[in-house]
Amino acid sequence: MSSKKERDLERIRMREEYEKLRRQCEFLQSEQDNDETSSEVIDCSVEEKRLGSEQDNALAESAEEVGRSSESVFIESENIDEKDSKVLEPFPTGNNSQRTDEVSSDCESIVEDDSVMVKYSVSDEDEHRESEACLDGESTDEYNLFPVKSSVTVNDGQTVNDGQTQDRKSSDNEVKFDRIESLKERGPKALEDFSTWQRIIRLDAVRMNAEWIPYSPSQANVSEEEASVLGCHVGLKNDEHLEPSRKHHAARLVAILETYALYDYDIGYCQGMSDLLSPFVALMDDDYEAFWCFVHFMRIARDNFRLDESGIRRQLDIVAKIIKAKDPQLYKHLQKLQAEDCFFVYRMVVVLFRRELTFEQTLCLWEVIWANQAAIRAGIGKAAWKKGKQRAPPTSDLLLYAIAASVLQKRKLIIEKYTGMDDILRECNNMAGHLDIWKLLDDAHALVAALHNKI
Known part of the structure; x- marks a missing residue:
């Protein structure tokens, strides 16, 4: 049993580890923004040169045409009588002046166009510098996004300063970007993958619903200014339509999810992780606490996001075995529909019923699942269950039994009315909010x- 002092020291260590990961994510995001801005400026310069070249060519052709016309008229004027020469003067003074004004006007328009292009490039650079300033943390202390407690009071009355474990200033200057170095060692594709994950994370974050708001009053009442600053800090985009609470929630999701992608590169980020993280963010005000809870949670769920889908297939196979053992008739009907692989519950397995249940129901289910896992870790297995009065022994597959139960509840409908796996899939998706x-x-x-004993 750890003491309060040990827990406080561990909390400081984990907070600092999270902040170190965040600084590396911000560095990668800053590099990505630099590349995007440079690309925009280069594209703008190329377009500027192309337009300028087209306008120069047009002016040259116009001047050449004027020259040819002048020469033609001048030759004709030599072959006429002196009497009529005044009538066929090539260009009266007034016309020459007008032509000069037109050419001058064209030149001025080119200059004006060039100035617009230059302003566009400068504006982009200014905007990027502002973005970099935001990413580099050049904001007031009032909006310090990752606050670090200056001290923690422990149970014996002493105060443990952060300086006792790590000097903050030297830490900022001597941070070893070990995760970034690891990505670079994997080759250019690793950095490209991480950049892709960052973009997908931002898209998924702004799409999250607001059903968590009643369960987190402190985050629900966040100000527009605070939400905007945090959104700017993590590079959140396309969030103008969100109210402050949802914008703030989305920004926190971005920060934690991209930190996890860097922390566990082998899994990275897959769609569905935002659904799993959202409850932790809603219930915890500190990002580092939500992050480490999510890390421990993903130790069980990470196999759901492997590219080879081996973890998902194993769990779908268990669901199929449960249905077959409990209801052979339903299983035979699934075989007839070529749905015996139970692929129709794929989403339930991946996000642990998160999209089928409400926010409160999700917490209930997850807590019962965690209680089963804790009982197993404590050694309360089948032998202890036989001596007790529990109806069922603790199992690490309770989620899969719950998924099988949800399908068995619809057995009559599936057997009598459904003629294909698409029908069953539609029914499973329609369970959301009705369980x-x-x-x-x-x-x-x-x-x-x-x-x-049979599974």
């Missing part, structure tokens, strides 16, 4: 009690 979490858990525990 009774307590009945679902009762049915799941009943399945565990009946089948835990």
Whole structure:
């Protein structure tokens, strides 16, 4: 059993580790913004040169045409009588002046066009410098996005300063970007993958719904200014339509998700992770706490996001075995529909029922799952279960039993009306918001009690 002092020191260490990862993410984002701005300026310069060249060619052709016309008229004037020469003067003074004004006007328009292009490039550079300033943390202390407590009071009355574990200034100057170096060692594709993840994370973050708001009053009342500053800091885009609370929530999702992608590059980021992280962000005001909770949570869920889908296929196979053992008739019908692989519950497995359940229901289910896992770690296995009065022994696959239970609840509809896997998939997607979490858990525990020796 750790003491309060040890827990406080560990909390400081984990906060500093998270902040170190965040600085590396910000560095990579800054480099990406530099590349994008440089590309925009180069494209602008090329377009400027092309337009200028086209206008120069047009002026040259115009001047050449004027010259040819003047020469032609002058030759004709030599072959006429002196009497009529005044009538065929090539260009009266007034016309020459007008022509000069036209050429001058064209030149001025080119200069004006060039000035517009130059202003465009400078504006881009200014905007980028502002973005860099935001990313580099050049903001007031009032909006310090990753506040570090100057001290922590421990149980014996002493104060543990951050300086006792790490000098902040030397830390900022001597941070070893070990994760970035690791990415570079993997080759250019690794950096490209991380950049792609960053863009997808920002898109997914702004799409998150607001059902968490009633459960987090402090974050729901965040100001527009604070939300905008945080959004700017993490490079959030296309968030103008969001109210401050959702913008602030999205910015925190971005910060934590891209930090996780850097922390666990082998998994990186996949769509669906934002669904899993959102409850942690809503319930925890400190990003570093939400991050480390998410890290531990992903130790179980990370196999769901492997590219080879081996973790998903293993779990779908268990769901199929549960259905086959409990209801052979339903399983035969699934075989007839070529749906015995249970691919129709794919989404339920990937995001742990997050999209089928409400925010509160999700927390209920996850907490029961965690309680089962904690019981297993504590050694409360089948032997202890037999001596007790529990209906079902703890299992690490409770989620899969719950998924199978949700399908079994629709068995009559599936057998009598559905003629293809698309029909079943549509029914599973329509379960969202219509499930009774307590009945679902009762049915799941009943399945565990009946089948835990067979699966």
